[in-house]
Amino acid sequence: MREMEERGQRSNRRLVLVACPYQGHITPMLNLASLLHSKGFSIVIAHTQFNHPHPSGFPNFTFAPIPNCLPKDFLSSGDAAAIFASLNTNCEGPLRQLLSDMMAQDEATESKISCVIYDTLMYCADAAAHYMKLPSMALRTSSIGTQLIFSELPWLRREGYFPPKDHSSKDPVPGAYPLRCKDLPLFNGDPEPMMRVIAMMLDIKTSSAILWNTVDCLEKQLSDQVQKKCHVPFFSLGPLHKVAPASPTSILEEETDCLLWLDKQANNSVIYVSLGSLASMDEREFAETAWGLANSGQPFLWAVRPGSVRGSEWIELLPEGFKEAIGDTGRVVRWAPQKDVLAHRAVGGFWTHCGWNSTLESISEGVPMICRPCFMDQNVNARYLCHVWRVGLEFDVDLDQKEIEQAVRRLMAGEEGKEMRLRAAAFKDQIELSIKKSGSSHTAIEELVNLIISL
């Protein structure tokens, strides 16, 4: 009863959440929004007009588009550093205006904006909130391990370790255990512009707290290390997709029919394959992957995002004879309902690019992985998966069908795979405990709610 009253009182407290317009960022932000809404707060999602979340899945939220935030040709340039820098320069003014309009409306009602919560890649939101004299909090959507190495990049660059001269070198990076040169974050081309964006992202300026989509049973030691250097409270709230009420966070439409196909497969027999929302492959890699999966003899579900095979719209470049060879043992979809897929009893392995959301989603369901990182923080996540948590198989050779076939067999039918599955299952249990009453994430969420109320 008291809890209901408290929730009722919180509904006039608005939280403005500023999302970064990419799937891997939108998902944790929407999950956080659903979580805070379930605690009684009113939610406003401020978002760009491109790659925007779908309001229809969140009838209780207000969606506020940020106008004119990026010239069209920027997006298609694929230059991540230029996109993020420009996004932040262009969004600050419109965000201030948005906040100012909301505050003007609030004067006529009992409502007030309690806090602006922003994805750290949308660092301009901190400045906009500060200008409007509103408290702010930063949401980090990558792992703590990644943030630690990001903060060391200037030093590593000065000392000549970054970017590594040899991207396949297994030499350790001084002071960066467990990372080797090949595990350092990978940027395309000149690293300087991206390092400038990262420096802005790491500096939380006037924010009152840092929120992480991570969980103590994976990163407690690292979080203690970071917390010591951090002058504001620090909350490991995740995995957010497990603590928040289920919500439709996909920008692309999910092909849910594949779940019916999974229903017909044996327990732990299917390997799920996905490169996430940004990574891509060329025609040769695509054909090798196709034959590697087909020849492994293992049932597979392969999410091939439209545009992810360079030079084609979708799967026109599948090799001749592939469809006939696989019959009903494999399914290819454009976009999978990944969280449901990984939670399905038939899925026994995940070939992943090691994005942080995919990493958390797989471990949370006790699914071991074949780790094939592509860029940015994925190398770092892969190293932790394979070497620290030991639930992933390192796949760092050329994409060749024989190698793929063997890796799939090792994970799905080999002794190593069995051991990794047991370790992943143990993490799944620990994560379930973390999100229950008195668990680390549950406690962090309660503390965060109290902090927001006190602002």
Ligand code: UDP
């Ligand atoms: N995802 C999905 N269906 C797919 C592929 C990916 O729902 O077919 C989701 C996945 O569940 C995850 C997100 O897209 O939440 C990808 O985020 P991640 O951090 O793993 O990688 P990114 O896309 O940022 O590289």
